Amino acid sequence: MQLEKPKLFPETKTFIWVILFFLLVILIRLFFEYQAYRDFISKPFYYTHANVLNLYKKSKGDQEYQVLKLRSDEGLTFYTTNYSQDNFDHKRLRLQIFPSKKISFSDYLGTFYVKSRMKAQEPLPVTFLEKELREKISMLGVSHLVALSGFHLGILWGLVYGLLLLLYRPLQQHFFPYRHALFDVGAVAMLLLGGYLWFVDFPPSLLRSYAMVLVGWMVLLLGMELLSFTFLTTIILILVALFPYLLVSLSFGLSVAGVFYIFLLLQYRKGLHTWMITLVLIPLGIFVLMLPILHTVFPVTSGYQLLSPWLSLLFIPFYPFVMFLHLLGFGSLLDTGLLALFALPKISTESLLPLWALFGYISISIGAIWSKKLFWSLTGLAVLYAHYIFLV
Numbered sequence: 001m002q003l004e005k006p007k008l009f010p011e012t013k014t015f016i017w018v019i020l021f022f023l024l025v026i027l028i029r030l031f032f033e034y035q036a037y038r039d040f041i042s043k044p045f046y047y048t049h050a051n052v053l054n055l056y057k058k059s060k061g062d063q064e065y066q067v068l069k070l071r072s073d074e075g076l077t078f079y080t081t082n083y084s085q086d087n088f089d090h091k092r093l094r095l096q097i098f099p100s101k102k103i104s105f106s107d108y109l110g111t112f113y114v115k116s117r118m119k120a121q122e123p124l125p126v127t128f129l130e131k132e133l134r135e136k137i138s139m140l141g142v143s144h145l146v147a148l149s150g151f152h153l154g155i156l157w158g159l160v161y162g163l164l165l166l167l168y169r170p171l172q173q174h175f176f177p178y179r180h181a182l183f184d185v186g187a188v189a190m191l192l193l194g195g196y197l198w199f200v201d202f203p204p205s206l207l208r209s210y211a212m213v214l215v216g217w218m219v220l221l222l223g224m225e226l227l228s229f230t231f232l233t234t235i236i237l238i239l240v241a242l243f244p245y246l247l248v249s250l251s252f253g254l255s256v257a258g259v260f261y262i263f264l265l266l267q268y269r270k271g272l273h274t275w276m277i278t279l280v281l282i283p284l285g286i287f288v289l290m291l292p293i294l295h296t297v298f299p300v301t302s303g304y305q306l307l308s309p310w311l312s313l314l315f316i317p318f319y320p321f322v323m324f325l326h327l328l329g330f331g332s333l334l335d336t337g338l339l340a341l342f343a344l345p346k347i348s349t350e351s352l353l354p355l356w357a358l359f360g361y362i363s364i365s366i367g368a369i370w371s372k373k374l375f376w377s378l379t380g381l382a383v384l385y386a387h388y389i390f391l392v
Helices: 012-042 105-109 131-140 150-175 181-199 204-221 229-242 244-248 250-267 274-294 303-328 335-342 355-367 372-391
Strands: 046-060 063-072 077-082 091-098 111-113 115-123
Touching: 012 105, 012 229, 012 244, 063 091, 077 091, 077 115, 105 111, 105 244, 131 303, 131 335, 150 181, 150 204, 150 303, 181 204, 204 229, 204 250, 229 244, 229 250, 250 274, 250 355, 274 303, 274 355, 274 372, 303 372, 355 372
Parallel strands: 077 111
Antiparallel strands: 046 063, 046 091, 063 077, 091 115
């Protein structure tokens, strides 16, 4: 008989106190962010450097203009318009921006619109995906594979930890059998992943994922239960306390939803073999259960998206293998297959769920933590919705 691991919080009362503590920290952080926001909108103008993230060409009557999405050196993400014919794609700009009291606090934490005046520009290396390719990625439902995220970090953790453990075990058995492999190998793996994070310039999605992996590793060292909703709640509160802007971050919300449904599926996995969980339950289950969540934000619907679970599975060996090929100078060896995938004809429709449906679905999802009947009701709703958008 396998002994159960102790819970992260043995008493509900302790968990409630932890929640209240982090909520207090979050409120304090938000207070200081609000002071920075008040200072920002009170300025008549403000000089900054910003990188162009995206560029959209628009027209109003006979007049054409560009909408730029930028991220400033101060960490602000905002939109602005420009009526010149210059090409600002892959550019770093020196701007004079004019804050307005119309910018709300939630917009300041997330993304807002501000008027600006161009002062200077310089080219940046081409690192962002072209619009046509982004549309193909959305049509295939593989955005999570292209953008650096926790999925990539999870694969790298498994690869790095596994390889280091192979080297560590013989040395441990001969020279230091008293050492704890999870501590030693995990510490080195975390340092290497930290180096990778620095190498790719600390993208917010990876930084959040790294913090989650770090806390998860520490929980495992303590021998506590990892796959629990109390752990997930604690991680969310820690991340929001560190990065208050996550309260209005769509990508963070989707990441949390993805992890939530993984935990929910694993909670009701009894009777299934490990290979069934890995190859069928997780990829298909997450794909189906996330559809109603995704379709309240992203309306693009295509039959090609049914490939998404299988492409996600293939990506697990593909990602480290391609990295290895790049190290050997053969990074383009598998480009033919990728180009064929992205050359598929664009066939898509739009399907957008109303917000009331989202709130109802989330309520049932939360209730499913404690009720198996609600879990099966949730699964049934998700399957019916998938049938409706793909087959009807």
